[in-house]
Amino acid sequence: MKSPLKPPYDAAGKAASAGSRPAFPVRLNTDKSNPFAPKKIAAAVRGTSAAGQNDLKRPFQAGASGGLGLDSAVRARMVRLLAEQGVQNAQVLAALGAVQRHHFVDTALAGMAYEDTSLPIGFGQTISKPNVVARMLELLQQGLTDASGKLGRVLEIGTGCGYQAALLSYLATEVYSIERLRGLHDKARENLRTLRLANVHLLFGDGMAGFVKGAPYAAIIAAAGGDAIPVAWTDQLAVGGRLVAPLQDASGAQALVVIDKTPQGLRQTLLEAVHFVPLKSGIG
Numbered sequence: 001m002k003s004p005l006k007p008p009y010d011a012a013g014k015a016a017s018a019g020s021r022p023a024f025p026v027r028l029n030t031d032k033s034n035p036f037a038p039k040k041i042a043a044a045v046r047g048t049s050a051a052g053q054n055d056l057k058r059p060f061q062a063g064a065s066g067g068l069g070l071d072s073a074v075r076a077r078m079v080r081l082l083a084e085q086g087v088q089n090a091q092v093l094a095a096l097g098a099v100q101r102h103h104f105v106d107t108a109l110a111g112m113a114y115e116d117t118s119l120p121i122g123f124g125q126t127i128s129k130p131n132v133v134a135r136m137l138e139l140l141q142q143g144l145t146d147a148s149g150k151l152g153r154v155l156e157i158g159t160g161c162g163y164q165a166a167l168l169s170y171l172a173t174e175v176y177s178i179e180r181l182r183g184l185h186d187k188a189r190e191n192l193r194t195l196r197l198a199n200v201h202l203l204f205g206d207g208m209a210g211f212v213k214g215a216p217y218a219a220i221i222a223a224a225g226g227d228a229i230p231v232a233w234t235d236q237l238a239v240g241g242r243l244v245a246p247l248q249d250a251s252g253a254q255a256l257v258v259i260d261k262t263p264q265g266l267r268q269t270l271l272e273a274v275h276f277v278p279l280k281s282g283i284g
């Protein structure tokens with residue numbers, strides 16, 4: 001069996017300096033005090049938890065310290081709305097409840113971080129709206145064949161600000177995330193540094209080639225859409241694994257595509273229309 005790579009790696013697969021290595025492994029926190037444990041999320045969704053009762057009425061505001069004091073209540077509201085819109089997977093909802101989306105966007109946009117909207121993250125790129133992120137993560141989880149309920153190694157193409165990589169760290173054993181823009185790669189590293197997500201490995205490079213050193217992957221997820229799924233991605237997908245990505249047709253319209261790699265070959269399913277930034281080759 002292939003042993004998992006140790007973090008962190010750059011795009012060439014070289015270990016980065018020990019100084020930048022985060023310290024703690026990430027686990028889904030099942031501690032009863034955790035308001036975002038799956039059961040509590042379910043309660044919040046039903047509107048029966050402390051976090052879920054009144055937060056719809058509360059404005060999203062910065063705390064006196066300049067921090068976002070009510071962010072957990074606002075996040076719980078976002079999670080409840082996502083559940084009402086049909087997101088059912090408890091792990092995905094728990095991850096969305098745990099990761100502070102406002103931490104990944106500019107302070108000026110923090111007040112909109114828990115609205116169901118995409119937001120600019122600089123360099124002409126955007127962070128997808130929570131609903132789309134949740135949908136894609138749920139599709140990955142639904143493809144899961146592992147009885148542990150956790151995805152194995154996952155490859156993300158398009159790190160952006162690192163938000164989805166942080167969510168994936170709750171759902172997968174190892175997350176390899178590639179970004180082609182140096183400025184965003186650095187930004188994601190900065191955003192993730194304080195979160196100490198030891199199972200997230202940020203790579204700088206062209207994700208069109210995948211990242212062969214981490215393969216095979218239980219799941220591959222792309223946050224940018226091209227007119228074809230690169231062969232490298234399906235090659236690097238494990239048998240039994242699932243890929244979720246936006247795919248563009250000849251008219252330029254995008255739809256989500258799910259590709260399952262079965263022992264008999266690839267099975268492709270086209271889903272709803274989406275709007276992602278373009279998948280580009282090379283680095284910038």
Ligand code: SAH
Nearest residue numbers: 158160161163164180207208223224279280
């Ligand atoms: N998941 C991200 C969303 C980022 S938007 C988040 O949570 O913030 C999509 C990203 O894909 C952009 O940052 C863009 O630069 C990147 N991208 C586009 N083509 C790419 C490629 N070939 N390799 C790696 N990243 C790519």
